Amino acid sequence: MKFTLSWLKTHLDTTASVEEIADALTDLGLEVEGIENPAAKLAGFRLGRVTHAEQHPDADRLRVCTVSTDEGEKQIVCGAPNARAGITVVVACPGDYVPGINVTLSVGKIRGVESHGMMCSERELELSDEHNGIIELPSGEVGQSFADWLAEHDPEKIDPVIEIGITPNRQDALGVRGVARDLAARGLGTLRPYEATPVKGNFPCPISVTIDTDTLDGAPHFTGRVIRGVKNGPSPAWLQAQLKAIGLRPISALVDITNFFTYDQNRPLHVFDADKVKGGLRIHRAKGNEELLALDEKTYRFGAGHMVISDENGPESIAGIMGGEETGCTDETVNVFLESAWWDPVQIAYAGRDLKIHSDARYRFERGVDPEFTRDGLEAATQMILDLCGGEASDIVEAGAALKTARSYSLNPARVISLVGMDITREEQVHILTELGFSASGGSEALEVWVPSWRRDVQGEADLVEEVARVASLTKLAPKPLPRLSTGVTRAVLTTMQKREATGRRTLATMGYNECVTYSFIDQKSAALFGGGTDAMRLENPISSEMSHMRPALLPGLLQAAARNQARGMTDLALFELGAAFHGGEPEEQHTQAAGLLIGQTGPRDPHGARRAVDMFDAKADAEAALLAMGAPARMQIMRSDDPWWHPGRHGVLCLGPKKILGVFGEIHPKILREMDVKGPAMGFALYPAEIPLPKNVSASRGALEISDLQPVERDFAFVTDVTTAALDLANAALGADKALITDVSVFDEFIGGSLGEGRKSIALTVRMQPRNKTLTEDEIEAIAAKIIEKVGKATGATLRG
């Protein structure tokens, strides 16, 4: 909200400077968002007097003036027609910045004659568009500040405009008077008394008003009256200037008056052209689908239950939100019906939202307008109309009654001190509340505090604490240490899951992946490619169609990131993200994923020939390492899935059984890459940290290490089997041949086809045996080898390669 300093001073008797007022407002919670202070631009300019003025020797239109200034006599060349001896002028000296011409002055020569400054016009000082001559002042002393002279003689020209942000609770500060009250409470002046004097009616009001019974809860109080014989037209200059200064367009005296009360007292009013109203006014609920052309020249259709003001012709005003065009006042209006009513904030908020109207009236009524100022506002506005437009007022027509809002809360001054942590005495607390219009009394421990009618937001003790605290000044608050929870070393706080995520994240970065943070919402098509994109995960009001659905997985976001990077010429990518994915639209349908994506080559071309295309086993290695780091067991099963975003033959599900899936790695399906404009092939993985079983052993102890001094023995085996037989099955079978002696089985070669024949392959295993008590004899080793061959054969049908 904007207001001018002079407007503020009509309510606040103060000598405080604009800066002091601004600082206080911000501290009070009325944050200053901007100050336009024309005087600030004038700070350097002082008055001077022209003592001589002579014709310039080489220019007909220039004069060489001698100007008496606070810095002595100056020679100034001037082209203004009114530059002559004896006038008091505004002097800009070398070094001064002249805003209207955007120049910092220096000593110059004009047609061969030195000039030590300039005498300014109003336009050059951005005071007006006046540029027919230099400023001639009727008074003022040489050396006097021009800003001071203006403040004394023509304050409107340098009236500072202050803009403040209003938090939703401060409905009272939506009027200049409320702002003044806050400043007075802070001690920056005295609130001037204000009383709306009743205007006596000279005739009965010709327009009757009724409120339907079912509407009384939303429209409890309506007052109005006709003023006949008014002369509408432009409002006086001072009112136009006030409204223009705060960014409003003056329209006509009648409309300007209603706007004045909106901003001065937070009292929205409405004026009907009484001659266009047919019959009486009825406040009622819309049946639904009635239409009204409103003052903003748009047609609105009411929903059932919206509050309407109708006459015999039908709806004429959207109650509390916007008047109708049909009955609006024009320059020709002679008889006016002035409305001052009180509307229920909640009902106005909902109606305004339904109709999508943002008006000053809605803004104020939904935040709350003083219900006890309804009739006073009517009286005060009547007086202003009579003063500015003439005419004669009728009796007041009134329906309903002012809402009773009187209420009190108990406030314990000790509680204020405890909550705020600041020593504010009981006396000071009472003083602050009183200045704000509350009344506080009570001799015992707690105060009984009555809330003024204009503070709808105050609904309990906590609100009173806030009032005291903000006026006492939070800027003055001194920090006090928060005691530690326990003496000594701080306890660890992270949960297993939190540690797991941090470890997973840093493990992936260690392995050369760059962490991304991509949006949680993606386009429907990409979401659908990864099993999402359903209505359950759709946003009702997405910011764009690219961000319409909650992501079912992190891989699509990474693929989109890859496409963007490829378009920018970066083709070797290792990206990962750790965050939430969504498997439904309910709060609990969220899980954590760690996903990685590998595309392109392992590195740039090098002289060592180390570069190669990334492949599925890179993704597998990284997925396994990350899972291991996060606490997964070293041995996991590997299955395949039906998920259509993976290459059907090139992906594996890392699991501890079919229902305990810890992660998936593989090559992304080429069709997915095509759909998402990614140049492949692309390898990826998705891990599910929460699925990793919690360690059974909660103690920090690792258990004893068993190592033997005896030499381990390694033996290699080559088995021949079907190509589709899993190497892991062979290795697991071999491992099971002697669980005590065999410590490790690894696959070190695979050979397909050739002399083995179509559909056959050879898998080479190396088996490591660790004797415990004595060195193994050749016979013992042979026995184990035979058992391995038998076990592997039994489990997989593989035979030893001859």
Add this chain to the structure above:
Amino acid sequence: MTTFDDLRHVWLDRITQASDEASLEELRVAALGKKGEISLKMRELGQMSAKERQVAGPTLNALKDEVNSALVAKKAALGDAALNERLKAEWLDVTLPARHRRQGSIHPVSQVTEEVTAIFADMGFAVAEGPQIETDFYNFDALNIPGHHPARAEMDTFYTHRAKGDDRPPHVLRTHTSPVQIRYMEANGAPCRIIAPGRVYRADYDQTHTPMFHQVEGLAIDKDISMANLKWVLEEFFSAFFGTSVKTRFRASHFPFTEPSAEVDIQCSWVGGTVKVGEGNDWLEVLGSGMVHPKVLEAGGIDPNEWQGFAFGIGIDRLAMLKYGIPDLRAFFDSDLRWLRHYGFAALDTPNLHRG
């Protein structure tokens, strides 16, 4: 006796001149082998008189030792020379690039989240989490923001779709991390100290806003926690985070879920368009905070007559931008590899208090 001297010269000369290990071995055999010249001389000692032997014996023995040492020394020297020759041939251009090793990085949002966590953990704050798709109860009502409250409209809330016939109010993408306060209080009661970092969403996209960003919520509930404690906690936090003493300024404000409420500014200076925290006379608004509203405590199942405390919310992305001089919020979520490498952090650069 001159013969011994001659012998010595002859053999030492030959050893010096030996050019490889093979000729050196031949020399050893010729001098000290069974039929070597020196060995034969030794054998002659037996035929000498005792007196002669007393003179010749030690001389000959010394000669034998000397030749032996010369052989060993020469052998080592020849070995070194051969190795040097080989190493010389094994010269590589060490300015060739090394085999490539990918350099991973941690996103600034993760890094700053961990920094914030480390600092608050030291002050006893645990880390709480909550869902990002929220019910309007947790996101609004429980936080004292009823349906008609203007704050609801001002928050640019994302709503989820509701199927026909599903008459529940739509869920929202949480507009702040504050709903975690309620969920945590419901589950754990008082006293408590938590922070809740995470993603939040608002339907706003321009130069300085993205529809998703990150916040960290703070909540401390106890018997006598005050706003002055809040100010201390925040000043301690900012000083630890920025690594320099940072003053804060509290300004009265309004949030439905706190009362009294304050906007908090941190001390800063503007130099050539960049902001420096912890110095100068300007103030930069960084967070909203206040004493938890009694209705919020009640919504969390906590008796406001018994317990009180503070809450605050800070933008994590904003903190990252301020501390690390990152200019554009939108780039945070673009995943440009050049950006990730430039503004990202080394994998093992794990924040903790003792490293600072």
